[in-house]
Amino acid sequence: MSANATKANLIDALKQLRARWSHIKMIWQDEAALKFEQDVIDPLEPAILSAARGVEHVGELMAQVHRECGDDHRD
DSSP states (O other): OOHHHHHHHHHHHHHHHHHHHHHHHHHOOSHHHHHHIIIIIHHHHHHHHHHHHHHHHHHHHHHHHHHHHTOOOOO
């Protein structure tokens, strides 16, 4: 899987998480839900976005390595 595909999968998973959590929040509205959102859901977005940037950076580095080594084959 390419770095771009991996990054796209991470971003898609984040969008799905947001949509599903939005639906769940309409049903689950108590202190436990608020705590879960603060402790679990809220920290995920910056972590996922950071991971996506990291994957993108690794993809750029791999492309540079391929160019510098003269290897045009990319998996």
